[in-house]
């Protein structure tokens with residue numbers, strides 16, 4: 093399985109996103125489309141970016157009753173995305189239904205990964221708001237195990253957790269990790285961050301990088317710096 097750098101294209105609309113992608117004349121980076129862009133530009137944006145030759149991680153984080161998730165996954169699968177996701181807290185049944193919906197008649201399907209606990213959720217909040225008493229780390233590993241048992245391909249987690257997820261769920265279970273920053277860059281609102289080099293060392297399979305590339309004065313150079321640190 094190939095390691096890759098995924099650019100989080102967190103733009104408000106199609107025009108902004110396309111003029112950003114136009115800067116990449118020599119490479120076709122893996123692109124993450126999140127809720128903001130998908131809800132503003134609609135499914136057509138997925139087709140457009142795919143047509144340009146990019147791989148797509150559609151980050152819509154589904155969480156609903158199993159039947160609704162299954163039918164929605166069938167729609168996303170027909171958009172020909174390469175990776176999509178859901179919340180592990182929707183239960184193993186929901187994840188199993190999602191896989192069914194995602195699988196095309198010819199047996200192929202996009203990768204399906206689960207969000208464990210959002211990196212914005214603190215242990216304190218998890219206890220007070222969600223009434224989950226276990227340590228956050230244990231909860232993340234348990235959700236990862238449930239996702240693996242349901243047949244999913246991997247999880248979204250902090251790069252600092254990817255080593256442990258591989259220990260618990262196996263080397264082939266994919267870890268997709270946001271929260272990546274250059275050693276000399278701004279951290280912004282991310283808390284548990286690490287560099288592309290360190291993410292490689294700990295064992296992330298894909299790093300998701302947004303602002304360090306999108307807000308850079310030279311996005312192509314910033315992307316190449318990520319590739320150099322993480323892959324080469």
Ligand code: C5P
Pocket residue numbers: 100102126209210211212248270271272280282300301302303304
């Ligand atoms: O700009 P930045 O590099 O922080 O972007 C990280 C991307 O990863 C954003 O699109 C954010 O929504 C997403 N993400 C995250 N933490 C998670 C799940 C997704 O930062 N736990």
